[in-house]
Amino acid sequence: MGTELGKYKSCVSARSTNKEILKRSQDGGIVTQLFAYALEEGIIDGAIVAGPGDEPYRPRPFIATTVDELMSARGTKYNISPNVSWIKEATRSYGLDKVGIVGTPCQMQAVRKGQLYPFGWRDVDDKIALAIGIFCMENFPYQSIKQLVEDHAGVSMQSVKKMDIGKGKFWVYTERGATVQLPLKVTHKYEQPGCHVCLDYVANLADVSTGSVGSPDGWSTVFVRTKNGDDIWGKAIAAGCFETKPIDQVKPGLELVSKLANEKISKNQKTVEARATFGVNKALRNPYIKP
Amino acid sequence: MSKVVEISPTTRHEGHTKLVMKVNDEGIIERGDWVSITPVRGIEKLALGKTMDQVPKISSRVCGICPIAHTLAGVEAMEGSIRCEIPRDAKLLRIVLQCANRLHSHALHNILTLPDMYLPGTDTKINPFSPEEPVRSVAKRIQKLREIGQTIGEISGGEAIHPSNPRVGGMFKACTPRAVQKMYDLAKEGLPLAIEHMEFMIAVLRNYQNRDWSEVGGKQIPIPKDLGYHDQGCMAAHPMYASTNLDENPGWDPERWTDVRPWDWYMGEVEISLADPSYPIGGTTPVGSKANPQMEACTGVPLYDGCPVEVGPRARLVTFKNFDEKGTIGQQIARQMEYPDCFYTIMKALEEYNPSGKVVADYIPQGDGSLGWAANEAPRGCDVHLAKVKDGRVQYYELLVPTTWNFPTCSRALTGAPWQLAEVIMRGYDPCVSCATHMIVVDDDKRIVAQKLIQ
Ligand SMILES: Cc1cc2nc3c(=O)[nH]c(=O)nc-3n(C[C@H](O)[C@H](O)[C@H](O)COP(=O)(O)OP(=O)(O)OC[C@H]3O[C@@H](n4cnc5c(N)ncnc54)[C@H](O)[C@@H]3O)c2cc1C
Ligand code: SF4
Numbered sequence: 001m002g003t004e005l006g007k008y009k010s011c012v013s014a015r016s017t018n019k020e021i022l023k024r025s026q027d028g029g030i031v032t033q034l035f036a037y038a039l040e041e042g043i044i045d046g047a048i049v050a051g052p053g054d055e056p057y058r059p060r061p062f063i064a065t066t067v068d069e070l071m072s073a074r075g076t077k078y079n080i081s082p083n084v085s086w087i088k089e090a091t092r093s094y095g096l097d098k099v100g101i102v103g104t105p106c107q108m109q110a111v112r113k114g115q116l117y118p119f120g121w122r123d124v125d126d127k128i129a130l131a132i133g134i135f136c137m138e139n140f141p142y143q144s145i146k147q148l149v150e151d152h153a154g155v156s157m158q159s160v161k162k163m164d165i166g167k168g169k170f171w172v173y174t175e176r177g178a179t180v181q182l183p184l185k186v187t188h189k190y191e192q193p194g195c196h197v198c199l200d201y202v203a204n205l206a207d208v209s210t211g212s213v214g215s216p217d218g219w220s221t222v223f224v225r226t227k228n229g230d231d232i233w234g235k236a237i238a239a240g241c242f243e244t245k246p247i248d249q250v251k252p253g254l255e256l257v258s259k260l261a262n263e264k265i266s267k268n269q270k271t272v273e274a275r276a277t278f279g280v281n282k283a284l285r286n287p288y289i290k291p
Numbered sequence: 292m293s294k295v296v297e298i299s300p301t302t303r304h305e306g307h308t309k310l311v312m313k314v315n316d317e318g319i320i321e322r323g324d325w326v327s328i329t330p331v332r333g334i335e336k337l338a339l340g341k342t343m344d345q346v347p348k349i350s351s352r353v354c355g356i357c358p359i360a361h362t363l364a365g366v367e368a369m370e371g372s373i374r375c376e377i378p379r380d381a382k383l384l385r386i387v388l389q390c391a392n393r394l395h396s397h398a399l400h401n402i403l404t405l406p407d408m409y410l411p412g413t414d415t416k417i418n419p420f421s422p423e424e425p426v427r428s429v430a431k432r433i434q435k436l437r438e439i440g441q442t443i444g445e446i447s448g449g450e451a452i453h454p455s456n457p458r459v460g461g462m463f464k465a466c467t468p469r470a471v472q473k474m475y476d477l478a479k480e481g482l483p484l485a486i487e488h489m490e491f492m493i494a495v496l497r498n499y500q501n502r503d504w505s506e507v508g509g510k511q512i513p514i515p516k517d518l519g520y521h522d523q524g525c526m527a528a529h530p531m532y533a534s535t536n537l538d539e540n541p542g543w544d545p546e547r548w549t550d551v552r553p554w555d556w557y558m559g560e561v562e563i564s565l566a567d568p569s570y571p572i573g574g575t576t577p578v579g580s581k582a583n584p585q586m587e588a589c590t591g592v593p594l595y596d597g598c599p600v601e602v603g604p605r606a607r608l609v610t611f612k613n614f615d616e617k618g619t620i621g622q623q624i625a626r627q628m629e630y631p632d633c634f635y636t637i638m639k640a641l642e643e644y645n646p647s648g649k650v651v652a653d654y655i656p657q658g659d660g661s662l663g664w665a666a667n668e669a670p671r672g673c674d675v676h677l678a679k680v681k682d683g684r685v686q687y688y689e690l691l692v693p694t695t696w697n698f699p700t701c702s703r704a705l706t707g708a709p710w711q712l713a714e715v716i717m718r719g720y721d722p723c724v725s726c727a728t729h730m731i732v733v734d735d736d737k738r739i740v741a742q743k744l745i746q
Contacts, residue, residue, distance in 0.1 A: 045469070065469070092449050093456070095470025123445060
């Protein structure tokens with residue numbers, strides 16, 4: 001394929017140099033560190049992140065305008081967080097001029113679409129200052145995650161310290177030190193169906209995208225994609241925000257990222273194609289082609 | 292012998308209207324009818340049975356220049372009916388939104404009206420699209436004022452066109468300290484521009500007032516000293532914002548309002564007997580065509596104390612600030628004079644505003660069908676919405692919008708002017724005809740006597 005990783009200027013393995021950030025970040029703390037730097041430098045005046053919600057691990061998107069608020073949003077919540085829903089409000093009652101946003105590949109697509117085709121997005125397009133994408137294989141509704149954690153892993157949601165999908169397993173770590181792992185095949189039926197037509201793994205449309213795959217534990221794989229992303233990343237490196245290693249010197253490296261990206265895209269491409277002949281002489285809609 | 296001339300459509304205002312005028316041998320208007328020919332959309336009828344939350348969002352769509360007025364009047368008529376007092380900080384945000392919209396609206400009207408005017412001391416009319424100075428800087432200043440108005444409106448109201456923030460009971464969102472600072476900075480930037488612009492506009496208008504003639508379609512048309520004078524009264528509910536039935540001393544009284552049908556007010560069928568193909572651009576209606584203002588008018592004719600009234604900036608200044616100029620230039624001057632006050636009011640409201648204050652009432656009653664009304668001072672004048680809400684649903688809804696009040700008044704004000712300046716008189720009212728086109732007509736006993744159904 002060759003296009004599975006999108007366009008990018010550079011790719012490294014990195015982690016934040018800030019120990020506080022790393023304490024609770026999902027991987028190398030790239031998202032939190034980069035936003036914190038951009039906030040302190042005035043590159044953004046706030047960022048839309050997935051903060052804690054009403055129930056454990058149910059994300060609630062909000063507009064963070066302080067580093068403390070960014071810290072409260074660290075870590076992956078494996079269920080839907082409608083981050084884009086705040087983007088217009090950020091430019092309204094919040095009065096932001098330079099908005100940061102983090103999100104899954106589909107959310108980066110929404111941001112870019114809104115910038116090019118601002119349907120009901122008056123005066124938003126030019127205020128998006130930094131879009132950070134996170135890799136994403138699939139997502140889950142909250143009910144699914146609850147069922148996986150409570151029923152399959154037998155852990156109460158309150159006691160979860162971290163969840164992670166990696167090395168072919170769904171991992172649940174508890175505050176008291178226990179680890180439970182589930183084979184991914186158990187999780188499949190709980191996936192959000194909309195994810196099965198998604199053709200983007202590494203957030204191709206973000207300024208900077210990051211994920212865990214390809215880098216060792218505690219480190220992140222980072223793609224620097226746009227001119228804007230390159231500019232901010234370069235300054236953050238110069239300011240000493242990150243430790244980096246060339247991606248070809250870490251294991252498993254880009255090869256695994258490519259492999260997983262290809263797997264996602266070809267599997268989902270089949271689903272997209274199957275929709276064309278879903279009914280008898282009838283198709284289901286394909287959002288990638290004209291109606 | 293009088294002849295009939297018709298300008299259709301009229302231009303450089305919002306919506307779709309025409310002027311049917313009986314003129315004497317000198318072309319001076321003896322009787323003029325200015326009528327809306329904008330199709331009726333029937334907002335009031337379709338509101339019935341809908342929720343009180345939804346209806347103001349629909350009436351906002353009556354007009355995209357002054358959606359703020361219709362949203363706020365709609366929301367406050369509902370609040371008036373259910374007797375809901377909103378928190379102070381919500382009210383302050385609404386005031387900021389109101390002023391921001393007035394700024395942008397007046398600035399937009401400058402663009403529409405300047406082409407009638409002359410660069411002072413010259414015989415050159417102003418083309419706001421000209422790349423040449425001094426007009427270029429004026430156009431840029433107008434656009435800057437509009438941008439500032441729309442941005443402040445967007446922040447306080449959620450959206451500059453069809454504001455999303457107002458809701459029955461207050462506002463959906465409070466503004467953060469950063470947002471307040473941003474609005475304040477914009478207001479500070481705008482104020483000197485507004486003053487400079489007001490002075491420029493007034494100089495241009497005074498210059499027109501002192502001229503003897505204006506060129507229209509290649510002819511020199513004499514400008515009467517009493518251009519646009521009329522003997523009708525003025526009506527205004529508040530100098531800046533609004534009054535509702537919840538006020539201790541309401542600025543408007545539903546008892547004093549009646550409606551007459553267009554056919555009681557306008558001329559019947561006439562045949563066009565005078566035409567001028569050189570009237571810019573495209574000429575007037577050809578001789579032999581028929582016009583019937585009674586049947587064609589798409590608005591009711593609201594009266595206050597039994598008479599048509601003028602509403603708008605001049606009416607506000609006359610009512611609250613002893614302004615004593617009349618006619619078209621008086622209206623235009625009054626409009627310009629409102630610029631600085633918009634900024635002063637925004638700044639004062641922001642100084643009083645508390646970003647951590649609550650913006651939604653704790654308790655929102657659902658209504659028992661009582662009458663509520665709100666008279667919002669829209670850019671073009673008093674915009675009255677009346678509503679009855681029961682169990683959260685709208686049972687009765689009526690809009691008396693500024694240009695509807697002004698239609699009959701402006702028609703009378705045409706008398707005595709050369710017909711070629713009729714549009715100049717009309718533009719003095721900053722007409723917004725989509726706003727004006729409404730459908731229910733009631734008689735003295737407030738009974739509905741005519742309904743123009745949606746075709
Ligand atoms: C549904 C999902 C699936 C993922 N799948 C993969 C994968 O297959 N392979 C891979 O390498 N990486 C995947 N990731 C990304 C990975 O889990 C980390 O989010 C990423 O590496 C960033 O880590 P960090 O330490 O830099 O971020 P941190 O500094 O810990 O910050 C994480 C940021 O992600 C945001 N966030 C958390 N949950 C969500 C959510 N549900 N939706 C939107 N934003 C959210 C938070 O607001 C926070 O700002 C996935 C993430 C999600 C949310
Ligand atoms: S798999 Fe695709 S559609 Fe689903 S959450 Fe991830 S990016 Fe969005």
